Amino acid sequence: DADVTQTPRNRITKTGKRIMLECSQTKGHDRMYWYRQDPGLGLQLIYYSFDVKDINKGEISDGYSVSRQAQAKFSLSLESAIPNQTALYFCATSDSPFEQFFGPGTRLTVL
Amino acid sequence: GNSVTQMEGPVTLSEEAFLTINCTYTATGYPSLFWYVQYPGEGLQLLLKATKADDKGSNKGFEATYRKETTSFHLEKGSVQVSDSAVYFCALQPSSNTGKLIFGQGTTLQVKP
Numbered sequence: 001d002a003d004v005t006q007t008p009r010n011r012i013t014k015t016g017k018r019i020m021l022e023c024s025q026t027k028g029h030d031r032m033y034w035y036r037q038d039p040g041l042g043l044q045l046i047y048y049s050f051d052v053k054d055i056n057k058g059e060i061s062d063g064y065s066v067s068r069q070a071q072a073k074f075s076l077s078l079e080s081a082i083p084n085q086t087a088l089y090f091c092a093t094s095d096s097p098f099e100q101f102f103g104p105g106t107r108l109t110v111l
Numbered sequence: 112g113n114s115v116t117q118m119e120g121p122v123t124l125s126e127e128a129f130l131t132i133n134c135t136y137t138a139t140g141y142p143s144l145f146w147y148v149q150y151p152g153e154g155l156q157l158l159l160k161a162t163k164a165d166d167k168g169s170n171k172g173f174e175a176t177y178r179k180e181t182t183s184f185h186l187e188k189g190s191v192q193v194s195d196s197a198v199y200f201c202a203l204q205p206s207s208n209t210g211k212l213i214f215g216q217g218t219t220l221q222v223k224p
Contacts, residue, residue: 031210033210042200042216043200044214048210056209092155098160100210104153
């Protein structure tokens with residue numbers, strides 16, 4: 001079984017809809033991250049969390065919110081999706097500064 | 112501010128050719144540097160890292176040396192294989208306290224038999 005799982009793997013939605021992307025990990029790591037990947041732009045950090053009571057904004061948090069329901073679960077929400085949020089979204093975990101473990105990604109399309 | 116710039120792709124090579132993917136960075140202080148690899152349909156995996164100047168990271172035949180004087184961390188491999196076809200990301204970590212990574216735009220490598 002994969003250590004970092006993301007659901008759904010693919011999602012198509014319409015402008016204005018609320019969407020939640022979920023991430024679960026079995027690695028026992030405290031640190032969790034959400035990134036988005038756009039073609040030609042690499043990955044950009046949306047939010048990160050060091051434990052269930054610690055949530056921090058990344059470089060591109062506008063239009064997104066997160067919830068850390070447990071050590072193992074970190075969800076990303078788009079309250080009112082817009083087309084320029086169409087991207088590939090990755091969750092990552094770590095227990096040290098020097099390596100992050102990535103999930104397989106969620107491909108989100110907003111029409 | 113902190114940023115990473117990689118050479119434009121795609122890079123297309125024949126099997127057993129020599130690979131170089133250039134990476135330069137801008138950072139304050141003393142960042143750690145990384146190369147991550149993304150195989151088709153998968154998430155990113157750490158390929159190698161270097162945490163201080165003149166360190167050389169290596170893994171699976173790939174190498175990169177942290178050059179502070181040229182602010183570079185170029186990825187090299189002496190003989191590529193078809194299985195090395197992937198997207199390669201250079202990244203820096205400004206501070207170990209947060210673990211935040213700043214990525215370059217990625218370079219696609221295609222290796223032909």
